[in-house]
Amino acid sequence: MGSIKSSLFISIDGVIEAPETWHFDYFDEEMGAVVGTMMNETDATLLGRQTYEEFAGYWPNADPDDPITAQMNGARKYVVSNTLTDATWENSTVINGEVAAKLTALKQDTRLSTTGSATLVRRLLEAGLVDELHLLVHPVVVGSGKKLFADGAKVSLDLITATTFKTGVVHLVYAPTTR
Numbered sequence: 001m002g003s004i005k006s007s008l009f010i011s012i013d014g015v016i017e018a019p020e021t022w023h024f025d026y027f028d029e030e031m032g033a034v035v036g037t038m039m040n041e042t043d044a045t046l047l048g049r050q051t052y053e054e055f056a057g058y059w060p061n062a063d064p065d066d067p068i069t070a071q072m073n074g075a076r077k078y079v080v081s082n083t084l085t086d087a088t089w090e091n092s093t094v095i096n097g098e099v100a101a102k103l104t105a106l107k108q109d110t111r112l113s114t115t116g117s118a119t120l121v122r123r124l125l126e127a128g129l130v131d132e133l134h135l136l137v138h139p140v141v142v143g144s145g146k147k148l149f150a151d152g153a154k155v156s157l158d159l160i161t162a163t164t165f166k167t168g169v170v171h172l173v174y175a176p177t178t179r
Contacts, residue, residue, distance in 0.1 A: 017145035
């Protein structure tokens, strides 16, 4: 049985935009282990169009000696978009149209994860397709930027685990509510 696990870096004030400007001060071995485990426990990555375009502009030209480069480029990727028609980055496929039905079928036997893609994560949560939501809450107030839950439907979740790293980052894992 497959699943969809979503993970996001998020500031204490809910900002998920541009983590490269505030996240790296908190990245350490503990967080690296969590991120690595998430990457290793997936068969394919789900990306929204904007994140796909950012990643496709970076990873194919990234340092070839960095093992993450090979992992990102070689991984299967599904881009959820009704505007993108062609995904040219290696091992990428566009999913459009009846997205919920297609992802429900895909997750029957595929372990999927999202990276970034806040709009996609929000829509997946609203559709009840996310099996686990991993939030790596950073102890920083960014002040402005795109927020994960700025708008949208109510989605109830149950806290499964909470782990505090030495840097003050809290790894929260939620699942759909059983109440």
